[in-house]
Amino acid sequence: MIIFKTTQELQKMRQAGRVVAKVLELMKERVRPGVTTGELDNLANQAIIKSKALPSFKGYRGYPASICTSINEEIVHGIPGKRALKEGDIISIDVGTIYRGYQGDAAITLGVGQITPEAQRLLEVTQGALEAGIAQSRAGNHLGDISWAIQDYVESRNMSVVREYTGHGIGRRMHEDPQVFNFGQPGDGLGLQSGLTVALEPMVNIGDWRTRVLDDGWTVVTKDGTWSAHFEHTIAIMDGEPLILTQL
Ligand code: MF3
Ligand code: CO
DSSP: OOOOOOHHHHHHHHHHHHHHHHHHHHHHHHOOTTOBHHHHHHHHHHHHHHTTOEESSTTGGGOOSSEEEEETTEEEOOOOSSOBOOTTOEEEEEEEEEETTEEEEEEEEEEOSSOOHHHHHHHHHHHHHHHHHHHTOSTTSBHHHHHHHHHHHHHTTTOEEOSSOOEEEOSSSSSEEEEEOSSOOTTOSOBOOTTOEEEEOOEEESSOOOEEEOTTSOOEEETTOOOEEEOBEEEEEETTEEEESSOO
């Protein structure tokens, strides 16, 4: 069942989104060689609490931290810990908050110090794919237009979109209908209209799209070991147009 939001609900989601954006800005300042992912998690947790919000990931299906930190060939759901970042790494940081009962969810991938041109291109293609998906998120379009825009953006640049994980509706719960695939057919699926709130989140691999989960039960990595990036925004369709909720 798809839950369309009222203007008041969208305002609370905007607040939750602002907290997410603020935490991601903090992460941009703190990511550098030597910092551990556990330190980033602590900083993020403190910033969320200080903003009168809650970290939505903590305890979700037993997840033990406030953010996900996924390095290099790790795609999503990496668990923060003692690992220190190294010059040349890339790190995807995923943040979710709950503010007055409403959720925000966003992710970015950052380079640690100087990164290779190939890694830089991966980041640009993934961010571009998210923007292409957002641009299609308008009343009158269909869900498949978003999916296809993301897939086409990535594949025409000779990279691949992860298929086993998807974007999602979001609101009072982190995951609501509809599922938003990062591949599909234009014109397919749900007709988009105002009040729809979705998290769009392309995950892009330099190599093959196939994935596997590490023995920790969470960390998703590329099967072929090539690097992967992840960008996510929570957006609303408002007055027929896309509005990014996870921004300052
Ligand atoms: N952005 C991710 C998602 O939409 C965050 C989930 S991580 C979890 O699924 F730890 F909470 F599961
Ligand atoms: Co999400």
